[in-house]
Amino acid sequence: MLILHRERGVEEDSLLWDYQRIIAAVRQATGPVMAREVGEVVGADVSVRAKLEPLRSKLVRLVDRGWLRKLPDGRFTTLL
Template sequence: MQAVPPWHSSLGVSVLPGAYQDLVEVIADARGPLRAMRVAEASGLSVDRSKVEGLRSKLKRLVERGWLVEDGPGRFALPERQPGGTQS
């Protein structure tokens, strides 16, 4: 099984590894899309450039697997889900 499974309506955030759960929760609490630097700040992580690049890779992995969307270049957000758990 992949460390970050593809999103499915029957899966909760709890199936993600802890670090990924934290990232999804930070974005869920935001009032809009966040850039990787803002996610790092909100998560209490280092804002050192190399650390933020590693964080950006994790965010992009969450996008690839359907947990997040990239709402413009470098802006990460939760996808809008339709009733019944499907993505729009």
């Protein structure tokens, strides 16, 4: 599994570099962020919506594995 579930003993540095950068971008934001804002921080091409979808997919995987939280309005935030 490329993205481990967040649980006791599993540290962020065990994730692939791309995912670590995404978490860091969400963490450094002043509040919940949209995928486009994360893309701007990590250097992804955000000019076309279709190019943003792979990043959004990674964000959702991080949510599914317990690393991030997705709010009802589609923005992402850290758990803590």
